[in-house]
Amino acid sequence: MRPALQHAGMRASNLALVLGELADAGPLSRAQLAARTGLTKSSVSGLVADLVDAGLVAEAAGGTPAGDRGRPAAVLSVDRQGAAGLGLEVNVDYLAAVVTDLGGGPRYRHVVTRDNRGPSAASVLAELAAVAGAARRAAEEQHLDLAGVCVAVPGTVDGGGRVLSAPNLHWHDVALAERLAEALDPTPLGVTVDNEANLAALGELWFGGQAPPDFVHVSGEIGIGGGVVVGGRLFRGAHARAGELGHVVLDPDGPTCSCGGRGCLERLAGQDAIVAQAGVTDRAELLARCADGDEKPIGAVRDAGRHLGVALASVTNLLDPDAVVLGGLFAELAPWLRPCVEETLGRHLPAPPAVLSSRLGAEAAVRGAAGSVVRRVVADPARYLALTAAGGAA
């Protein structure tokens, strides 16, 4: 149930409105903010003063570019030294960290190549904590105030930061958020955990520069993940398991899948299926042979594209997105894959969505994770004000 709205809530809502406008529409003066938001100039002044005090908004120190006539405006923008987000990613063969400032700019990146299937979850967690600690120190050196941590994992999670199952990591029921918060103990940060495919979709939305507000992100890796963005927000479903594109059923009598079903998309168009059908040994060789124009691997990719097209036609019928973004392996295979996907979509739909390929590469999920921390601050600056006021007093 929605909570009762009182004065504090009204102010919180208007703080978010002002900060959001500043984050989305670049530098603006107080007068422009008033015109855009519908608040009066006085209200905007008061709200901005609070945001400046909290270090979320800064007045362009250099010069106020005097326009035509009249008093020149004091240009405000999101403070790039304000709240920052730490994004982490645990994947099969690497750990990654990114720190993003309030403006969305990446301020630190680090990737550790490392096999995470063999070692125990505890050992992976220890290494992840070390990576996170280094990132935190780097943020401190740049005088950034970390507002939280978000971890991307290739698996299902519950609401409390527990990883329920990550088959490719051999993880089952790991209290990731809790463990990581303990490891970061001195001045603990809030830790959230989310699915890699979901965060990659958000990364594409915020940093990809091409996704419309309603789209589906398909990340092809060993499995096939999907992230559904509706109206600029992630669609999670009733149990946070929506967008499981990899297990859409293409052939009810097809090969059995690790999920227990048969003929899942992942089994027909995932990395392993393409590699096997192409007659190559691994992903690197697949890409190299495709680039060489070799018929057999290209044919395998085209078959995968047709399967993917059929699955995406069903997805479009159900979710009605504006676009489909191919990520991960599928982005790398786009030159050969995309035409087949588009053709198949056209055959099954009267109005097929645009098919785009991601330019973020493997970084999409970590950047989405870091971005989700700063977006939370932008979406509810009042909470951040309360926290920093309390933290500063303590």
Added chain:
Amino acid sequence: MRPALQHAGMRASNLALVLGELADAGPLSRAQLAARTGLTKSSVSGLVADLVDAGLVAEAAGGTPAGDRGRPAAVLSVDRQGAAGLGLEVNVDYLAAVVTDLGGGPRYRHVVTRDNRGPSAASVLAELAAVAGAARRAAEEQHLDLAGVCVAVPGTVDGGGRVLSAPNLHWHDVALAERLAEALDPTPLGVTVDNEANLAALGELWFGGQAPPDFVHVSGEIGIGGGVVVGGRLFRGAHARAGELGHVVLDPDGPTCSCGGRGCLERLAGQDAIVAQAGVTDRAELLARCADGDEKPIGAVRDAGRHLGVALASVTNLLDPDAVVLGGLFAELAPWLRPCVEETLGRHLPAPPAVLSSRLGAEAAVRGAAGSVVRRVVADPARYLALTAAGGAA
């Protein structure tokens, strides 16, 4: 962009909170409302006074059932003589009207059996206006204040009440809302138009008494429609075309469909496909022969159930609902259909959703339409207050 929140908005939000609580949680005293909403008793008193003035809330006139000790509570509930909604439905072989009061109770029903495929859209519209007029007079006789009209149509609509395409009615680009508003000219009512499958899903949610807040409603008729409800709200997608379950692709090389694609669910498990495979002439005979235990039609229904199960497995992977509700023809065929659907879902999903069958029959869509009018009043009573105040003054 979200609008600036000022005092009026705060009050509007709290009015909606109080009225919503009263609508959802039955009769409550002011003290109970204060406890549930988090508002103070004073605020609740003021808010309730406004709602009573507008005729949306009534104090139980009869008796205030004195409980244990202390002053007995004045019991408040939604005023059943307050705002009412008129729901209309245009379908292939009938027109229907239902008037629903604020409590959700049906106060008037009328169905005209009539073939709407032959006559022109203009002639169907004239008859629909007559049905609507009769319903309005019936509402007036009961001293109900109609707050609006919502029309269910078997086709796609745009945001402005235009029917873009309703194949089974042979309608193309009909300005239904506009025409109907003209026909109801003296004291015009706001008219909205929505897809039949979507409104049937809402009807099931509000009046079916069994649907959880996240479910998918499947209405099997000549075509197969889907309505997706997420968190108690309809999911529409970017172009209001989400939930097109009938055109999920089951067999990319299957029979061609009216949509231009191939192997759509509708082509394999729609009414025509079942009837043809069962070797019967129409729906009535199909149901009769199934009830008689005849093998061939029951086999045809079971095949359809397997197709439907495969499609719903994909739907579940993408939308993650708590339940699937079978409506329309599928509800009538449930005894034979449901076991096959459940078995197929179980084979493809680790955690299949519950499969329920609707008890509302053909009424689901009209009732959903009427309900959507009163829900709009409950969701934003402030707008209704403003309208009645303006209307009363004029």
Added chain:
DNA sequence: CCATTTCTTCCACGTCTTGGACTAATAGGG
């Protein structure tokens, strides 16, 4: 008949936005 309990209303107060008056800072024209 009075104390107790619970519901409701009343009123002074605090918070937040508004709207207009006032000050600040620039460009352009005489």
Added chain:
DNA sequence: CCCTATTAGTCCAAGACGTGGAAGAAATGG
């Protein structure tokens, strides 16, 4: 070089709304 027009930002009284405590109302139980 000064004056006016123009636009930006601040200040302050007034208005709207929720809060919180006190007072009043209406029942029960001793």
